[in-house]
Amino acid sequence: MSGVDWRGNAPSWDQTRPQWQKVRNERPIPPRESQQTIWPPIRVTAWIVWEHDGLELIDTTAHLYAGRDVQVELVDARREQIKWVWLASQDVRRR
Secondary structure (H helix, E strand, O other): OOOOOOOOOOOOOOOOOOOOOOEOOEOOOOOHHHOEEEEEEEEEEEEEEEOOOEEEEEEEEEEEEEOOEEEEEEEEOOOOEEEEEEEEHHHEEEO
16 A cells, blocks of 8 residues: 555655654764864754665754764754754765
8 A cells, every 4th residue: 555545645754753763874972071062053964864764965053073073953843853963074064
């Protein structure tokens, strides 16, 4: 079955996703003492590799860095949720 109802309506993409997908390229949270604040936050494009949906380029902001890792903000407006993700610096570019 394709997921289309008798009226021909397909469910929205997030109806079958009750929770966040894992970010496959997420890095471990570095020790607090190694984290440095970025002020003001920098506008970036982040390469996010989702567990099921694959690669997505997201325009966001970077708020912290530690060594070669950068913390970026992921916003899910539909659920009014914010998630902070650490990524390798190679997965983040300034806009």
